Amino acid sequence: MNLFISKDDLIRWLELLLRERIIIAPIRVQGQTMFQPISKVEEIMFDFDNTALSSKGWFLPPTETLFSVRRDDGQIKLMPATVERDAIIFGIRPCDARGIALMDGPFLQVPSDTLYQERRNRTTIIGLACRQAQPECFCTSMGSAPDDPSHVDILLTEVKDGYIVQVVTEKGKALLPKGWAKYKRKMPTPPQLKTVPTKGIVSAIREFFNDPYWERLADRCLHCNICAYVCPTCYCFDVRDYPDKGKVERVRSWESCQSPGFSLTAGGYDPRTTKGERLRQRFYHKLLYFPERFQEVACVGCGRCGKACPVNIDIREVISDLHQLAEAKSGS
Amino acid sequence: MDMELIQQIRGKARSLLEEGTVEGVIGYERAGDGVTSRPLFAYDSSAAERLIFDDTCTHNLVKYLLGKRGKKMAVMVKPCDSRAINLLLNERQIDRDKVFIIGVGCPGVVETEWNHKSETLQARCRSCLLTKPLVYDVLLGRELARKAEEETYxxxxxxxxxxxxxxxxxxxxxxxxxxxxxxxxxxxxxxxxxxxxxxxxxxxxxxxxxxxxxxxxxxxxxxxxxxxxxxxxxxxxxxxxxxxxxxxxxxxxxxxxxxxxxxxxxxxxxxxxxxxxxxxxxxxxxxx
Structure with a gap:
């Protein structure tokens, strides 16, 4: 069912929704576009390329308390963290929505991650189709598209004078007021994107675990965590207990396979000590380990990592390089 | 791009590698976007042909010497980067004998981001007082005039x-x-x-x-x-x-x-x- 609303009606609708729910939307912060809870609908950016960080931070926040334990009158009390309110995440691009669907794999498999599941259940996703592709975009090579409604509850597509509203799920339908006009014309054509040769990459990468390629690529890698933190599908975290006067909080924060100490184990053994081993892990997880367990490559083609990397390590180039290595190997 | 300077850089890198003076040369190559640059580790003379230098070469490559301790490496340094060489020598983190410093004259680097290069010099370049690297084994390119008279903060x-x-x-x-x-x-x-x-x-x-x-x-x-x-x-x-x-x-x-x-x-x-x-x-x- 496709509907149409004017921009003014969209704003009025969001204002109504904001009375009862938290709305997380792209807003301008110090020159950057970021997903943040809004206090007024006017803050929302309707026209933006994509946000500097992905929307994963709403479902897996950079830092959150999982539970706290308190000693009270000789009793030990366990207090799990809960999600207080229903939320709407507005303005997600289809690539980022697919990122959330991919994160569901590890977080919702049994036993599921309680907090993630609760946030997921209590959040409605309103996507915004891309009317323009950016030079870093390659979502069509990664199973999505600029107008892909698969992983949102409602998808908005901007047209002249307003927005086409595609109602995708029951959860999305529940948010809609009555009386919006039907949209009967045909959908606008999505922008064309450059393609990346992803076909066969999962079997190609398998052959090059011990290839010197990774050490060479890692020569220029700084081993910062930028790629992992801007990525919509990187979901590793660290957990630590914070004791404070009779109370202990268990906190988790984003962490990445590139950081020193990530794979350090008790006793001091580290299975990944070289730069190449660390960098290889990033691409093996995305292009081999994740597909082996969840049947999909863990990349949505948003292009943030390549854009943000200070030394231009680009997953598209890595994919092409691996194909070349595979060709060279089969030719020899 | 100053092709003459780039040819000099490539030539020097080639000879350092072919003569076995160094194991590798740390320099710059064109990034995948075709616009900006990125660090290049050249270990043979064919890789040395990819070396470039222009106003997008912002990276301070001296950092990489810390990961190559014990190996003989050549590194391209702009005047500003040469201060990092002095810092690491001063703090006894690198061995002067192990490092071959290719100093380059630098007209300043511009603000860049992936796939985009501006015409604006970086703020640090606008107040740069150095005309050439403070330490080098070979200096390629010209020594240039000061870009600022004094640091005013x-x-x-x-x-x-x-x-x-x-x-x-x-x-x-x-x-x-x-x-x-x-x-x-x-x-x-x-x-x-x-x-x-x-x-x-x-x-x-x-x-x-x-x-x-x-x-x-x-x-x-x-x-x-x-x-x-x-x-x-x-x-x-x-x-x-x-x-x-x-x-x-x-x-x-x-x-x-x-x-x-x-x-x-x-x-x-x-x-x-x-x-x-x-x-x-x-x-x-x-x-x-």
């Missing part, structure tokens, strides 16, 4: 004029955006502790929370560890994915150290750094 004076309250607010907002990706640390030639305090568990200096208080602690200690050591390449600010103006912190301390100890990091490989020495007369009110 106008940005710092402006920030200092703000009230304590407004500065606190300003930095609180800035640090609340920090995602603790540690790119500022990873890119810094002065950050080379085998275990950074941020990763130390016993004792725990700063926790894992990506939250304003802990971010502030991280950034404050990071800055103080670079007092009298920051050589002003400003790579930390360039790589910050959330655009925190780290140069304001680093330059404030550079200015203070200059005023208190008449010292600037990286100008001389032998001059004892103020925080590695104790001279009673420097601070008469202390320790009397």
């Amino acid at each position: 106008s940005d710092i004076l402006e920030a200092e004029a703000e009230s304590v309250v407004s500065r606190r607010e300003f930095w609180r907002e800035q640090f609340s955006r920090c995602i603790r990706c540690y790119a500022c640390r990873q890119v810094c030639p002065g950050c080379y502790c085998p275990v950074c305090f941020a990763e130390q568990l016993e004792p725990l200096w700063v926790g894992i929370r990506i939250a304003p208080e802990e971010n502030t602690l991280w950034q404050t200690i990071r800055t103080f560890h670079l007092a009298g050591r920051c050589i002003g390449c400003n790579e930390c600010e360039r790589v910050c994915p959330v655009d925190i103006p780290l140069s304001l912190l680093n330059r404030k301390l550079e200015k203070d150290v200059k005023e208190l100890f008449a010292f600037q990091a990286g100008l001389d490989p032998e001059e004892p750094p103020p925080f590695a020495t104790f001279r009673k007369e420097e601070m008469p009110e202390l320790g009397e």
